[in-house]
Amino acid sequence: MVDDSRLPLEPGETPEIRMIRFRTLGCYPLTAAIESSATTLDEIVAETLGATTSERQGRIIDHDGAGSMERKKQEGYF
């Protein structure tokens, strides 16, 4: 992710290697990952069963004010 111009580093930020997993498919800077050590399907299922947040938890658009998706549809974004 370090070499992606869509996600520039802010001053003071340095790249760090962490084990992460994406819970939904999409453009990664907007989809957001969670920290995860799961390496097998069973481990992913176990993590998902114990999750306290929904799979959309990191989706940037959901934090863009209520109804942002509906508004974008009306504006012809989709």
Add this chain to the structure above:
Amino acid sequence: MDTLRFITCGSVDDGKSTLLGRLLYDTKLIFDDQLEALRADSRKFGTQGERLDFALMVDGLQAEREQGITIDVAYRFFATSKRRFIVADTPGHEQYTRNMATGASTAQAAVLLIDARKGLPYPDQAPQSHRLDARHSPRRTGSQQDGSRGLVTAGL
């Protein structure tokens, strides 16, 4: 595992959406981030003062939130260890009856909600006229009165 499809129906403002949101909340089927969003939405659009407005769990359209009513059918999926549920929250306004019928067309059971404080809007009409044919329901849905509102105890 069985899947039960049901709807909530009844007159406007009798608490259909609120009942569903509350049901999801009480059975701990709302994730932390969804609850946080509900808190923020309740502050912005809520009709319950400082308290959570559970209707906003299912009334997601801007027009619904601004007017505090249900317009479109909203489907929610949830499951318990015994059964899967697909519930359709339907509008109570007469002008949106068509949307209610859309939700009812695939439902096996219906929860008819009547606010006992207000009674039926048209007392001369028998409530049977609103009752769905529940022949395909795998299990009878029971209900009990809790205060002034009917609270569902649908064999969860």
